[in-house]
Amino acid sequence: MELLSELQPLVQALGEALRARGWRLAAAESCTGGLIAAACTSVAGSSDWFERGFVTYSNEAKVQMLGVDLQLIVRHGAVSEEVVRAMLAGALRQSAATLAVAVTGIAGPGGAVPGKPVGTVWLAWGTAGQTSVERLQLDGDRSAVRADSVRAALRHLLGVARAGG
Secondary structure, three states: OHHHHHHHHHHHHHHHHHHHHOOOEEEEEOOOOOHHHHHHHOOOOHHHOEEEEEEOOOHHHHHHHHOOOHHHHHHHOOOOHHHHHHHHHHHHHOOOOOEEEEEEEOOOOOOOEOOEOOOEEEEEEEOOOOEEEEEEEOOOOHHHHHHHHHHHHHHHHHHHHHHOO
């Protein structure tokens, strides 16, 4: 759990910013498999601001738990801007969170498809009124891609929490 220790200062800052605004956070995760939620809940007092996490690794879970339209997945693939936006909307809709993050990607070593090599990750974050999306192309092995995805997600969340939306 070296990653969780490394992320602790970032998560503590995020928690302080969320607590100051009275906001709660939800995470919808695919390729990170709950690492964002684990990082958040590794900090004492996170129950004040972490609302819930969804690990939606399969397409079926994305549809059932987050309400992602299966046709979006069929048309664009699970690793796409359209699907990560739908995951984010579902996390906000299916929780009492003010702020949410969603992540889907190809951590490797397999899973690459034309136009989506290993290390392709889509992140979405924001509130019901304002969302942002970013496509990352990360290097390294499976662990590195997942860790870098979590770092990026937490940094984006901290930016929104500090700015107030």
